[in-house]
Amino acid sequence: MKENEQHILSYKTLALVLAALLVLTGLTIGVSYVHMGILNVPIALAIASTKVSFVLLYFMHLKFEGRAIKISFLCTICFLAIMISFTFWDVAYR
Amino acid sequence: MKHQDDQTGIRIGMWLFLYTEIILFGGLFVLYAVYFHDYPKEFAEGGKELNRIIGSLNTCILLISSFTVAASITAIRQECKRLSLALLAISFGCGLLFLINKYFEWGHKFAHGIYPNAPELINGPPGRNIFFGLYYVITGLHGLHVIIGMTLLAISFVLIWQNSVTGQRYAFLENSGLYWHLVDLIWIFVFPLFYLVL
Incomplete structure (x- = not known):
C-alpha cells in the first residue's frame, strides 16, 4: 500500500488557495476597468493562468503527482x- | 490473493481523458483568438453587453464549489463521512446556482433577440454575430460539462452514503473532483475572455 499512499491536503491549505483565487478574481475585474490599450489582454490572461496554476497544483494536486x-x-x-x-x-x- | 486497486493508474486514466477535454476547449479558444484578432471592436462591444455581475458571481460560485469538492476528499480520507457528504452537497448546490444564473442570463439575452441564428445577429455586423455565436457555443458546452460534473458529484454522494467510497477507496470521488476542477479551469478563461473583453 505504501506506493499508493497519497498526500492529504489540509483544510487550511485549501482555504488559502481559495482566498488567493478570489483575490485574483477581484484583481482581474479591477484591472479590466483600467484602460491600458494592448496590454489589457495579456494581463487578463496572465492572471487567469495564475489562477489556473493554483487550481491545478493544489485542488487537482498536480504538485503531489x-x-x-x-x-x-x-x-x-x-x-x-x-x-x-x-x-x-x-x-x-x- | 486480495484484489488491489491501482490508484495511480486510475488517476492517469482520468487525466488522459481531461487532456482531450483541454484540447477540445483549446480548439474553441483558438477560434476565439482568431476572430478577436479580426474583429476587436465588435468583440469589445459584445463583451460590454454581457452582465459582468452575473459573470463575476458565477466565477466565485465555481471557485467555492471547487474548494468544497477538494475539501470533501480531505474529509473522506480522514474518515469524516458526514462532513464529506455535506461538502459534496454544497458543491452540487453551487453547480445548481451556477446553472440558474446562466438560465436568467441567457433568458435575458433571448428576450432582447440575441440567440443563435437570430435575425438581429444575422443582419447585423459579422463580428457581433461571431462574438455571440462563440459565446453560446463555449458557454453552452461549458454548461453541459457543469451538468455532467453535477451528475458525477451526485453519484459520488450516493456511493459515499452507501460506504462504497471510503477513506481507503475513494478513486471515484477523486476523479469526479478532477472533472469538476476542469469545469472550473475552463470557466477561469471564459470569464475574462467574454465578460471582461476590452
Whole structure:
C-alpha cells in the first residue's frame, strides 16, 4: 500500500488557495476597468493562468503527482501552445 | 490473493481523458483568438453587453464549489463521512446556482433577440454575430460539462452514503473532483475572455 499512499491536503491549505483565487478574481475585474490599450489582454490572461496554476497544483494536486501525470500534462500544454501559436502566425501574417 | 486497486493508474486514466477535454476547449479558444484578432471592436462591444455581475458571481460560485469538492476528499480520507457528504452537497448546490444564473442570463439575452441564428445577429455586423455565436457555443458546452460534473458529484454522494467510497477507496470521488476542477479551469478563461473583453 505504501506506493499508493497519497498526500492529504489540509483544510487550511485549501482555504488559502481559495482566498488567493478570489483575490485574483477581484484583481482581474479591477484591472479590466483600467484602460491600458494592448496590454489589457495579456494581463487578463496572465492572471487567469495564475489562477489556473493554483487550481491545478493544489485542488487537482498536480504538485503531489508522480512523473507520468506531470510530464503528460506538460506535453498537453505544449501541444496546446503549438496549436494556438501556429494558427495565430498564419492569421496574423496572412 | 486480495484484489488491489491501482490508484495511480486510475488517476492517469482520468487525466488522459481531461487532456482531450483541454484540447477540445483549446480548439474553441483558438477560434476565439482568431476572430478577436479580426474583429476587436465588435468583440469589445459584445463583451460590454454581457452582465459582468452575473459573470463575476458565477466565477466565485465555481471557485467555492471547487474548494468544497477538494475539501470533501480531505474529509473522506480522514474518515469524516458526514462532513464529506455535506461538502459534496454544497458543491452540487453551487453547480445548481451556477446553472440558474446562466438560465436568467441567457433568458435575458433571448428576450432582447440575441440567440443563435437570430435575425438581429444575422443582419447585423459579422463580428457581433461571431462574438455571440462563440459565446453560446463555449458557454453552452461549458454548461453541459457543469451538468455532467453535477451528475458525477451526485453519484459520488450516493456511493459515499452507501460506504462504497471510503477513506481507503475513494478513486471515484477523486476523479469526479478532477472533472469538476476542469469545469472550473475552463470557466477561469471564459470569464475574462467574454465578460471582461476590452
